[in-house]
Amino acid sequence: MPAPRASWGVWAGFVLLAAALVAFAVTVIPGVRSSPGFDGRFDGWLQCGGYVLAAAVAMARPTTHPARRALWGWIAAALALRALGFLVFVLFVRTDQPAAYPSWADAAWLASSGALLVGLWLLSRVHTPRRSPTLVLDAVLGGLTAAAVAVSVLYPVLASVAEPGTPVGAVATNLAYPLIDVALLVLAGGLLTARQGRVSPALAALSIGIVGFAFVDCVFLYQVTQEIFHPGSVLSPLSLAATALIAYSAWLPEDDRARRPPAGAIGLVLPAGLALVCVATILVEATSPSPFAGTALAAGGIVAALLRGYVTLTGDRMEAREVIEGKQLELLRFRALVEATTDFIAIADPGGRLVYMNPGGRRLVGLDPDADVTATQVADYLTVDGLRLWREVRLPRVVAEEHWEGESTLRDLRGGPPIPVAVSTFAIRHPGTGQPWLIATVQKDLTDRVAAESALRELADQRQMLLGHLVAAQETERSRIAADVHDDSVQALAAVELRLLALRREAEALAPDLLVTVDDVRGTVANATERLRHLLFDLESPAKLTDLSSALSEAAAFVFEDEEVRWSIDSEPGVDLPTETRVVAYRIVQEAMVNVRKHAAASRVVVTIRERSAGVEIEVTDDGRGFDPARVDKRPGHLGLAGMRERAAIAGGDLEVGPATGGGTRVRLWVPTPAGAPGTGPVSRLGAGEGVAEQRRRARGH
């Protein structure tokens, strides 16, 4: 968290505080106080002013910033109490001779230190990273060391304080200061140690301030007990400076990031150092009179340091064990995965000898769950086809490219039919050496899928057959109708025409004014005959009797006979279709040609017949107006575009209608010849099986 933004008021406060500090420091320089013009009250007012300013600046933080309000509130309160103490001291107590113990000033100062303690405690709770034994031990070690050092340092002072003859109140008051200071130092020491010295500027400033207080209080106490204290010593500015620093810390950045202390042996440096300090303290205490408490604290510190070392070193091993256990758990999980799945999973060495087969796999092929697979070979589990596939395709491919996916069959060891499977085979490299090590395979039972597929295919075949019958029936019906029309209607009209001719001859001779009428009737008859001709063309199918290109050229001749269209049939020699398909193709192309005549206003039509992709492709290309799918022909008896597509599908092919390069329209029909019919299973060939859909895709040029 960056430093809280200080308003200009706060900055002003700091400037004034700095000024006061400097001024006060100046008054401490020897000689200044004794110069004329120095009012003794300067000292008091400067000090008070400084403390009040410091308190005000510190107070500004919790009032203007919501973050950590409680913490900084306590610290601000501590400074406020300190300022209050000085005010009281300057105004009232100083003049009181002799000093009353405890005075109100003392109360304020002690309360201030108490508040500082609370603030520091809150700070420690905020800044302590997540607990671990090392951190706790570090903190304890730091605290104990600080306490031990403080006690041994303070002891002589304390000893003089407790001299008999001094009033109890004075003793108590004078003892209270160092005790609270020790507590502050312990807390600060523990905090700093726990963070391995990596502290935010705020915490650093606070800690220095606290150390400053402790130092000042100690020296002050010493001086008082030795009665050498006098105002104007360097202590006072130091105290003010420490206070100012604490106030300033409220406005420094606090680093929130919990930083892990360095793990392992490196983190032992600080604890080791502190342990050495404890040892030194004990040695010092041994040479001078000191309370048992000091020695005990130091010893406790050493113990804490030893514990810390132990925890660190074993912690490494514990960590390692945790990691291993974690990995073991992972392994157990994977093993459970492999053993629970119903898929077939097996591993073999490159020579083909089995190393492992999972329970799901054993169930699939009918192998006993407890049977030893290492005595078996890959070949034992494959059908003849599967074995050939393995030898010729799978193994080489796995060796070359390290994986192969496809379909195969497994042998059912119980004697059942071969089991179709989807296979993924891959090579495993040794984790240590990186060399090819084993071959593994994961296979999925396809029986259901294969059964569903063959049921579908059967249905598709049946549908095809039914549709074929339907088309055949339609064609038969048409031929029948055509025959009737031919036999009867056409001939009747021809007879009428003949008779009209005869009538005309008679009229020419006997009643010339009737000639017009006779010719009129002849015109009507001719019209009717022409319509019958068209009907016959629509109904009859020369495709039943001749080959494809002949039939189509007959159709073209009829369709375009009166038009100004040049047409041509361009056929690869010998390309033809079986009768059923040819009839369907003829109808579609016939319809396409009729569409050209009706809509295209073309001058040239080319019909090409080609062999392509195990089928025949017929294209009708014109150079006319282009095709508008919306204007589809729906005359009764005529197919229309949808009808054409349906017919194409019935024959197993497809139809494309689109623009031709250079304007005009291109109708492309593709139908398969019988060799491309569906019905091949998945494993009868090496690699994947092919169906009509595959062929169609290839016919489209994909």
Added chain:
Amino acid sequence: MEPTNSIRVLIVDDHEVLASSLAKALEAEPDLLAVGVAGTLERAAALIRTTAPDVLLLDHRLPDGDGVAAIGRLRELRPSMAIIVLTASPSEHLMVSAVEAGVSGFLSKTRSLGEVTSAVRAAAVGEAVISPEMLARLLPRLGGSGRVGAAALTDREREILGLIAHGLSNAAIAEQLVVSVNTVRNHVANLLGKLGARSKLEALSIAIREGLLPDR
């Protein structure tokens, strides 16, 4: 073939109204004589024997068989007879097989029945009876099945063959080559003999197959 007093025509068609109309149309002509009407191939065969027609008008669809397929059989009964096939929808495959069977030509029931009298006369003198468009469509298709090869033709014969391929009648050919019609007829007869054809159309068919025609 020499025209006799009347050209004798046998009508073979199972549609009574049409057959009788055809007969009537023929009878209106002084030089044509309808000698009979047969509704079936059997009856046709019988009538051929008894009435000795010069021209046969044959419907290609009869109750007891395909007229075109029967052409060979009917010809055997009277080889000098010219046969004209009547059809409502002339399709190429039908025409090809008829030509190879040796017909003199075709009449479309829907189009050209009005010309039946001139057609009969033409067939009687050995002309081909076929509209130019039909001939144009037909020519590329001829020359399919295997038959006996032709002896070498003279240049003149080849020339005449080419003109026949253009649909010219004997008279037109004579005019073109500036010779007499009889000369043309002789050439045509020789041509037919060399090619083993029974009609001009058949001759054309064979010629195309043998590649005897100049570029086609």
